[in-house]
Amino acid sequence: MSIAVRPLSHALGAEIQNVDLAQPLSNSEFDQIHRTFLEKGILLFRKQQITREQHIAFSRRFGELDRHDSLPRDRHPDYPELLLVTNIPEKDGTQSASKYTGQLWHSDLSFTLEPSLGSLLRGITIPPVGGDTMFTNMYMAYDTLSDGMKKMIEPLHGIHTGKRKLLDIHAEHEREQNKLNPPIAQPLVRVHPETGRKALYVGEKVSCLAGMTPEESKPIIDYLVRHATRPQFVYRHQWQQDDIILWDNRCTMHVALGDYADGEIRHLERTTVKGTPSGYYLQ
Ligand code: OGA
Numbered sequence: 456m457s458i459a460v461r462p463l464s465h466a467l468g469a470e471i472q473n474v475d476l477a478q479p480l481s482n483s484e485f486d487q488i489h490r491t492f493l494e495k496g497i498l499l500f501r502k503q504q505i506t507r508e509q510h511i512a513f514s515r516r517f518g519e520l521d522r523h524d525s526l527p528r529d530r531h532p533d534y535p536e537l538l539l540v541t542n543i544p545e546k547d548g549t550q551s552a553s554k555y556t557g558q559l560w561h562s563d564l565s566f567t568l569e570p571s572l573g574s575l576l577r578g579i580t581i582p583p584v585g586g587d588t589m590f591t592n593m594y595m596a597y598d599t600l601s602d603g604m605k606k607m608i609e610p611l612h613g614i615h616t617g618k619r620k621l622l623d624i625h626a627e628h629e630r631e632q633n634k635l636n637p638p639i640a641q642p643l644v645r646v647h648p649e650t651g652r653k654a655l656y657v658g659e660k661v662s663c664l665a666g667m668t669p670e671e672s673k674p675i676i677d678y679l680v681r682h683a684t685r686p687q688f689v690y691r692h693q694w695q696q697d698d699i700i701l702w703d704n705r706c707t708m709h710v711a712l713g714d715y716a717d718g719e720i721r722h723l724e725r726t727t728v729k730g731t732p733s734g735y736y737l738q
Pocket residue numbers: 540556557558563574576586587588709710711712723725
């Protein structure tokens with residue numbers, strides 16, 4: 456059967472049907488998937504019972520994989536190409552470092568000088584209800600700004616940090632993270648290297664704009680995030696076990712909603728494809 460493509464929402468996303476990611480894909484199948492990825496921003500593959508090795512092998516078709524040196528606490532002990540997004544407690548009973556991963560709108564590795572091209576997240580254990588992820592289309596967010604706003608933000612840079620929600624729980628971890636990943640300035644508008652289209656590049660972890668005070672920056676950042684996450688730009692994913700979602704970090708943002716009951720297990724694993732260099736250290 457040949458590959459079929461089903462749109463996920465008006466704004467972005469497509470489900471790719473009739474592929475088995477446990478098998479190597481032909482170049483023409485991969486080309487079709489890659490074209491759809493560039494056009495739709497996120498791809499969903501359902502019912503993929505694959506091994507960690509197969510997850511890594513498929514991810515490599517999109518480019519070199521990050522080994523998560525910027526997030527050492529969250530990587531799989533035996534597979535540095537896999538990042539754990541899990542609420543399963545550590546062996547000693549302490550809370551998982553990645554329990555709250557992604558609970559602010561963001562694009563992966565924006566707080567490094569090599570932000571990610573794309574991420575492939577595999578749903579391994581999913582709560583019976585909820586644990587959803589939302590995605591938004593940052594081309595649309597950019598395109599729908601006024602010409603005046605586009606002109607104003609074109610030269611501006613947002614300051615990105617790896618900070619997470621609920622700082623108090625992981626205060627020590629946060630300090631380590633800040634040392635490992637000092638703040639980085641990234642342009643608010645980036646040109647996608649493959650499509651040539653402009654996309655907004657901002658998020659809820661952006662604390663300030665370079666060269667401005669926090670008071671001056673906040674209304675601009677808040678407006679851009681609110682604008683970018685309007686429901687008409689968003690796709691909300693309800694996970695099923697064995698789903699794999701690939702998203703393009705250069706033209707989308709995402710957020711984990713944490714909308715599931717305490718005591719339910721939620722365990723996913725992610726590969727991260729390296730992107731092109733972007734941004735600069737502030738110091
Ligand atoms: C991620 C992430 C969101 C989620 O893996 O990069 O942000 O819903 N995950 O788990």
